[in-house]
Amino acid sequence: MTRAAPTTLRPTTPREVRDAVLDTPGRLAVAGAGTAADWAGRLHDIDARLETTGLTGVIAHNPGDMTVSVHAGTPLRDLATEIGTHQQRVALDAARVGRGATVGGLVATADAGPSALVYGSVRDLVIGTTTVLADGTMVRSGGHVIKNVAGYDMAKLLHGSYGTLGVLVEVVLRLHPVPKATATVAVEGPLQAAAEHTARLVQSPLEPIACEWVSGDPGRLLVRLEGGESTLHLRVARLVELLGDGAHEVDESVWDEHAALTAGGPGPGGDGGDTGGPAVAPDGAVLRIGAAPTRLAPLVAELPATAVTAGLGTGVATVTVPGAAVAETHDAVAAAHGTSALRSRSADLDAPAWGPAPSGLPLLKAIKNRLDPDGRLSPGRFDPWM
């Protein structure tokens, strides 16, 4: 049976999202700005595409409470600009924020950037969500206060659900103050050396915000600090001393290069505007992997990676490998007790998106079954698991 080309729905209010879900028969692909459209399992048998990009804007921002609620289709970049005037920010620096990723999309893909070392991933910043389920049920969980334990935390369920459990329509985020000053120190060297630096760094009291190795020749370790205007330089000096010979302060633009490399492109990235990511090399595939921090460097070293950004403090890395090596990468990560997910890859690459299924898979299936019994939402994202 052939299907008609999927139609695209672009609702602009939560009510319209619900109507769209209820009124559109068949299977729906849930999409944000499309910056991660080719991540995880490939969608299949789609009847319509439900895009949240029309569902934008801040709903409420009370600077004194340091919380903001937004429509899920709001690009985080735009939100940042708006709240930045109050010296506030969402402490999330995922690589694709610069390319217009939406708040809902970032939640659904469980994305995070280098500063996850301190601020966690987006799951740690979301304090409330409203979601439309496959049967049109509109579920609110959490709330508008940072601290809240009433009811199940549906935000967590949606975090990393890749559009398969519901359509996020509203997200409430906790905010952090914009740091008075930021600085980055770099030291050149291969991964192993960077890992050794990191081991010392995390034992130190210097409180790095991010600690990332980026591949290159020989590659380099980037360490970001945040602090007060008059005090940060003191800590920068301590950091330079700790990292030893060759450590030096660098311009913040290194993080744009980091973001581009994380997206699989050769960098420099951060070109903004367009919705597609920087092209991955034709036969390449980007994988996000996670492992215990001390296992990460040996694991990455063992992979046939052509580009790497590795959070040596968090244990989370993004690697680009030849398309043919995706399966073996999953296996290598699993052998190191890690987790892996396929991100961008060339359109025709046929490779498994996920490694071995976790022990909680039957549970995941049961949840899917309860929330979307007909399998309407984003089918294919968790192939081959479910």
Add this chain to the structure above:
Amino acid sequence: MPQQGPSAFDAIRPPERELLDDCVHCGFCLPTCPTYQLWGEEMDSPRGRILLMDLAQKGDIGLDGPFTEHMDNCLGCMACVTACPSGVQYDKLLESVRPQIERNVTRTKSDSLFREAIFALFPYKRRLRAAALPGALYQKLATVPAVRRLAAKLPGRLAAMESLLPPVTLREAFATLPVHTAAIGKRRARVALLSGCVQDVFFHRVNEATVRVLSAEGCDVLVPREQQCCGALEVHAGREESALGRARRTIARFETLDVDAIVTNVAGCGSSMKEYGHLLADDPEWAARAEAFSARVRDVSEVLAELYSRDDDGGPRAPRTPVQGRVAYHDACHLGHAQGVREQPRAVLRTIPEIELVDIAEAALCCGSAGIYNMIMPDAAAELGERKAGKIRDAKPDVVVTANPGCLLQIRKYLGEGAHGPVPLLHPVQLLDASIRGVEVPRS
């Protein structure tokens, strides 16, 4: 929950409703309760025991069976009193409940035989002295009916009891303290010393050291003759009638003395003597006398610490010689928890030059001695003893000090030999005495 029926307690000083109501069930007392640590069961925690008392008071459960079992399991260490933020007076509750059990619950034959034998021996200095003589306990005490009965029915329990009596020289067992020892130098205080029963027979050297130290620090020390047991063991076991008799006799013996303080070097005796006021509160003839007596009771470390911290003529007086080495101070429950005396012994020890005072981990947890507990609950006591000994070993002490003979015996039993023979186990005043006299630290 409202009253379900008549209280299971009799009318003689049942646990007070207000005291039971003080417990808010927060559980803050669980981690320091030794029985909860051992068994991890709610009914063997302070919170659980208070709940059981509450239920019994409300007439919902009876006293026999589980109620008695879980009250018996309690060491009476009073760690829960220290831990409780709501100020629950578990000590008072337990003190009212134990006599209720003794009066109203029929114990098994073997249990009562054993208890009778214990209380036929311990409060009597003469019998303890006889017990210290060479030969088997039974032969030495065959004239005591309770001991005879136990020996006939349960010789094993008698042997267990004997194994807890410490070795002692005959000279020491029969020695007596001078009735009056004058202060050296200008007198700073007049005190009367309770010489104790077990203490005087088996730890006479501690009494001697106490007298010497007090005198060296400027105290006139009276040791009245014809002292008897203060009743501590009986108080803590709920044998109220007999205990109150001893309390009255002790009060009568001491109350007429013109002294600033009634001093003891035994934590258990101190805690019960400080409770006389409460124990005899309902006795019109004795209430005020008991109150006045209790107000004057001090642990020896309290007396010394008070002298040292005086503004006028304060501070340590006797010159000291340095004592090198790591000294671990073990808080006896009846001193730390029951009397809240923790800082004073440490402060007193710190007056010894060069001493390195070290803490023992889990300091709040009982060593398992707890009065007669290690005789009637040997398994639990053994586990606690092992655990405490482990923590003491971790502290790597050269000397261990503690202010209660029960703790000394219990710890000695489980600590075993160190790399250089047994670690000396002393009362803190023995260490101070050695420092003041400039003699070597005794081995025991």
Add this chain to the structure above:
Amino acid sequence: MPLDRRIVDEFVGVLGAADVLSDPIRTRTYECDGLTGYRVVPELVLLPRTAEAVAGCVKVCARHGVPFVARGAGTGLSGGALPVADGVVIGLNRLNRVLEVDVENRRAVLEPGVTNLEITAAASPFGLYYAPDPSSQQVCTIGGNVAENSGGAHCLKYGFTTNHVLSLEVVLPDGSLVTLGGDSAEQQGPDLRGVFLGSEGTLGITTKITVRLLRTPETMRTLLADFPSVAAGGQVVSDIVSAGIVPAAVEMMDALAIEAAEGATGAGYSLDTPAALVVELDGTAEECDDQFEQVKAICDKHGCTRLHIAGSPEERANIWRGRKAAFAAVGRISPDYIVQDGVVPRTRLSEVLDKIAEMADESGIRVANVFHAGDGNLHPLVLYSEANGEAEQAETLSSRIAELCVEMGGSLSGEHGIGTDKACSMPRMFGEEDLEAFHRVRAAFDPDDICNPGKLFPTPRLCGERPGKYRPHPLEEHGAIERL
């Protein structure tokens, strides 16, 4: 109705007779947790010693449809560990080993019965600590913390239990053992670990927990400041926040709470001040000192009447001892009390406190206040005397306070959970559709409704035939959020 003898035998088969309590007097001691207003005696109390034994017990429950309730230290304040009649309590306190402290990766692997404070005790020799610090930390278990997503004074800066748990081994209600989460924050698929966290024991029993440890900060600066009013203290908090400072903790106590805490601990709080604020900053020496000066200036600006700066670790510990004893110590100034736990947006703190004072006056019942001022988490302590017949009034006032928090755009609970206590108030905060969706999640984990049934959700039995009707959320009324 007593359990069928054969079922009891199956439990005995799994655990051995000594670890199955069936005597009705002994099981009585498990009839409630820290919330004593609700009491139910369980049929059995099971005290397993290993994860396998827990799974074995749950399998027996699943096979026979026996409801079970997990219990840690029983310090919960919402009746989460309240037993179910005809059901069993599974006590986790004997699974109390710290399995591993992995210094390089800064994490610890724990059995669920390890107490919160024992984690830090095990980690501190390596310069590490476990950040979430509920006031009950010396006694509450990590399993209970996971179930309640517990917070503490230092959660303002460092987050709650959910932000510190990497993975959980869970016995699901069918007895199967799964691992949720993993070795890094990078997760595969939906964050089921996150769903389990804060689920109040309704989704399964956790038997092994991997938590993150943080490096002990280089510097900690703590001050205790008195203010002429709670409002002035609140203003200080606002100013600190708008200065871009994220303190490690900001705690406020009012006069009544101070009286209780000081009585219990003698920690050095002023007995004559209407409000006291504890502010703690931590971090690198330079930043910390710099910000501390700013905080002191802010305190002065708002009429601070006494500023006590902790000069030593002991003094700091003392200040915290006073604060952390506050709830339990209220037993000293009132025969009975209810610890309420609600959250409001921080900017509405003063307004809410005024309202609470008004409501307290009206009902003639005293309310003491202790709160995590930084995140708007209030702990009004409703003081009453059951003997004087004030229980019902106090209950009503307490529920009204929680619901007031919701009306102010906040939450029914910031850290103690919904449990039995607030299940009937849930419809004030969530609509039918929300609750229905929660039910679906629950059913995915526990289709037979045997895992801590009756908690969290309003049930006719608990709340009467018609549990409180949903009222539009005030944010909806303001058009801030939308509901269909």
